[in-house]
Amino acid sequence: MVKGQAVAGVALPSLPDDLRRQEAHAPVVEGEPVIAILARERQALDRANARQGRTVQFYDDITTRYALPKRTN
Incomplete structure (x- = not known):
């Protein structure tokens, strides 16, 4: 068990790889x-x-x- 699991008490799912990807700008072609x-x-x-x-x-x-x-006061 890793520290995050111990503190949270649950194993959170991994973030899908696609969501970490950066989108490149479109290439500029002269002319x-x-x-x-x-x-x-x-x-x-x-x-x-x-x-x-x-x-x-x-x-x-x-x-x-x-x-x-959520707690209500």
Whole structure:
């Protein structure tokens, strides 16, 4: 058992590898129309936003399963 498990009392799932990946900018090719570069950059942004959404869902799933009930005062 590792320290994190001992403190938490549960074994948390590993973060999927895809959620750790960084999205590269679209390559700029000399002489290529700017609109084509912009289109590729937008596709990269869409991939990054989708990955962020999966990260949030992963975190929400963990907190739903393992979070302690909130205390009310």
